[in-house]
Amino acid sequence: MKNExxxxxxxxxxxxxxxxxxxxxxxxxxxxxxxxxxxxxxxxVLLGANVAGLAPELIARGADEVIVxxxxxxAEYSARPYQQALSQLAxxxxxxxxxxGATELGRDLAPRxxxxxxxxxxxxxxxxxxxEDGVFYQTTPAYGGHILAHIVILEERPQMATVRQKIFTPLxxxxxxxxxxxxxxxxxxxxxxxxxxxxxxxxxTGTPIDQAEVIVSGGRGVKDETELTSLRxxxxxxxxxxxxSRPLVDAGMLPHSKQIGQSGTTVKPKLIINAAISGSVQYxxxxxxxxxxxxxxKSSSAPIFDISHYGAVADFKTLVPAVIAxxxxxxx
Numbered sequence: 001m002k003n004e005x006x007x008x009x010x011x012x013x014x015x016x017x018x019x020x021x022x023x024x025x026x027x028x029x030x031x032x033x034x035x036x037x038x039x040x041x042x043x044x045v046l047l048g049a050n051v052a053g054l055a056p057e058l059i060a061r062g063a064d065e066v067i068v069x070x071x072x073x074x075a076e077y078s079a080r081p082y083q084q085a086l087s088q089l090a091x092x093x094x095x096x097x098x099x100x101g102a103t104e105l106g107r108d109l110a111p112r113x114x115x116x117x118x119x120x121x122x123x124x125x126x127x128x129x130x131x132e133d134g135v136f137y138q139t140t141p142a143y144g145g146h147i148l149a150h151i152v153i154l155e156e157r158p159q160m161a162t163v164r165q166k167i168f169t170p171l172x173x174x175x176x177x178x179x180x181x182x183x184x185x186x187x188x189x190x191x192x193x194x195x196x197x198x199x200x201x202x203x204x205t206g207t208p209i210d211q212a213e214v215i216v217s218g219g220r221g222v223k224d225e226t227e228l229t230s231l232r233x234x235x236x237x238x239x240x241x242x243x244x245s246r247p248l249v250d251a252g253m254l255p256h257s258k259q260i261g262q263s264g265t266t267v268k269p270k271l272i273i274n275a276a277i278s279g280s281v282q283y284x285x286x287x288x289x290x291x292x293x294x295x296x297x298k299s300s301s302a303p304i305f306d307i308s309h310y311g312a313v314a315d316f317k318t319l320v321p322a323v324i325a326x327x328x329x330x331x332x
């Protein structure tokens with residue numbers, strides 16, 4: 001749609017098992033920064049069945065208003081009815097910006113809205129802002145992560161982007177905030193092309209790495225399971241999770257759910273220890289906002305040291321066992 005009388009920052013409020021996804025709160029926090037520049041209201045859009053009870057949390061986290069559209073056809077995510085509902089609302093209210101979390105659902109839904117609304121879409125953005133001319137831009141890795149591209153959508157509206165998780169810091173909830181809840185009726189139909197027969201929880205061992213407070217991550221320099229075992233032991237002693245850069249996943253040593261980076265998961269732990277990781281741009285994108293970054297690498301020129309708070313030019317095969325021994329000694 002052409003850039004005429006469009007206003008408002010919209011956040012698609014994805015939810016699961018009766019709870020709003022954390023990435024939504026991250027986007028609401030970033031939307032507050034955008035609002036400081038453009039002065040436009042922040043709206044969370046909530047689709048589903050019996051989901052109105054989630055609206056107060058969205059307001060407490062930064063939404064000025066919440067649009068709630070409920071229908072039994074929206075009870076479980078299905079691409080077509082969600083596309084129909086969100087498209088109808090966007091055409092009615094004409095937001096200037098529409099943001100989604102770069103989740104499986106967001107990556108499925110956003111391109112469908114792009115087609116419906118005849119606008120542009122930036123995928124997997126890692127930053128949002130305004131340039132010196134007041135033009136809204138989205139930053140995303142390009143060419144395998146070797147460069148960062150600033151993308152602008154000059155004419156069509158809404159300006160849309162899926163945004164990676166763990167990029168922005170959510171605001172603390174303020175339950176004294178007041179906001180408006182708008183109930184909308186949408187004309188949607190169940191997708192006859194397929195039917196959801198059942199939903200099963202995926203079995204996950206340990207804490208997902210994007211929720212872990214401590215991570216020990218291994219890289220290309222980890223050559224076999226024996227070497228990986230020492231990193232796993234260190235992670236366990238620290239109450240953390242084991243993760244890796246892409247080479248260990250490609251080698252079949254760890255599942256993709258443990259991969260940090262552009263083609264894996266973005267993490268933001270309190271502490272991350274990188275062992276034998278050189279620190280490609282692709283990897284850094286996935287962990288550079290961690291509170292404390294400690295890196296071990298035999299090469300003093302490894303790029304990972306550029307973003308590390310602490311570093312050791314050493315062979316992890318010698319240093320990590322020594323650290324493990326010291327931790328065990330102190331724990332008694």
